[in-house]
Amino acid sequence: MGLPSFMVLPLLVLTAAGVYYIYNQVMQFMSKSLVKNKVVVITDAVSGVGIECAHLFHKGGARLVLCGNTWDKLESLYDSLTNNADPRETFAPKLVILDFSDTDSMEDVVGEMLECYGYVDVLICNSSMKLKAPVQSVSLELDRNIMDINYFGPSTLAKGVLPSMISRRSGHILLVNSIQGRLAVPFRSSYAASKHAAQAFFDCLRAEVEEYGVTVSTVSHTFINVSEPPAAAEPAPPQNALLAFLASQLTHGVRPPVLANEIMQTVNRKRKEVVLAHPIPRVALYLRSLFPPFLFAVLAAGVKDSVLAEQMQ
Structure with a gap:
């Protein structure tokens, strides 16, 4: 006797949910085994995303080289990783001071990274300087500083580790970029320009080094949301319905643990490009091309709308 028709859909949903759960569990288990003993360099490891990545890769048994511009924060992260850790399953991280705004120090930093284990398996370029301001108010000095941190720093670091990866015919370079490397929005001119430059550099690099067995990945995300959900506010004055919807979508960022997990999955699966965004930014990417x-017109209208301009991230 067959199942009643009204039970078929719920059973299909439950089956799909079960398969998806099992798949996630298997992938999480594989994630730990795939990074075990790998030498993984994480820049800006003391940021929210960097800390989450450090914990994920450390639990997976990776040989970490953690970089940051503050020694006290690096030591604090070191303590949080090594306290109560099983030395049979994990490695004590190496610490390296790295300041992307000091481009003259990059050669020494690369040498120090390579001295830790003699080579690098995975380089995760995670650093970003943000700026929200009208174009006419941004100085040339600030433009250059943003370019140093968001573009010249990661590109110089990638060039530094590349020779050893090519000689070993193995390696993975991953750029944690912003979706604004693919889609520029108002009041983010310098930031978006630096992210566009970084995206282009790593896209070119990917094609150039593929024959040597080196993987290059980019993970483009919306803004990183580290805040708690806001309390209910007073009702706002009526405004354009489309712009209000866009504004509500732009307040949804990506949480550091979610982004860190995506980074690990990208490393494990050797995916070349990942966009981590809600549907509205994804649609905007297609609109930009098509x-x-x-x-x-929508962006220009948004600038005139004070609520959308304030929420634009």
Whole structure:
């Protein structure tokens, strides 16, 4: 006797949910085994995303080289990783001072990284300087500082570790980028420009080193949301419905643990490009390519709307 028709859909949903759960559990188990004993360098390891990545890769048994511009924060992260850790399953991280704004120090930093274990399996370029301001108010000095941190720093570091990866015919370079490396929004001119430059550099690098067995990945995300959900506010004055919806979508960022997990999965699966964003930013990417005049009109209208301009991230 067959199942009643009204039970078929719930059973299919439960089956799909079960398969998805088992798949996630298997992938999490594989994630730990795939990074075990790998030499993984994480820049800006003392940031929210860097800390989450450090914990994930450390639990997976990776040989970590953690970079940051503050020794006290690096030592604090070291303590949080090594306290109560099983030395039979994990390695004590190596610490390296790295300041992307000091481009003259990059050669010495690369040498110090390579001295830790003699080579690098995975380089995770995670650093970012953000700026929200009208174009006419941003100085040339600030433009250059943003470019140093968001573009010249990661690209110089990638060039530094590349020769050893090519000689070993193995390696993975991953750029943690912003979706604004693919889609620029108002009041983010310098930031978006630096992210566009970094995206282009790593796209070119990917094609150039593929024949040597070196993987290059980019993970483009919306803004990182480290805040707690806001309390209910007073009702706002009525505004354009489309712009209000866009503004609500732009307040949804990605949590550091979610981004860190995506980074690990990208390393394990050797994916070349990942976009971690909600549907509205994804649609905007397609509009930028297929219907740019429409997107430009929406963005221009948004600048005139004070609520959307304030929420634009």
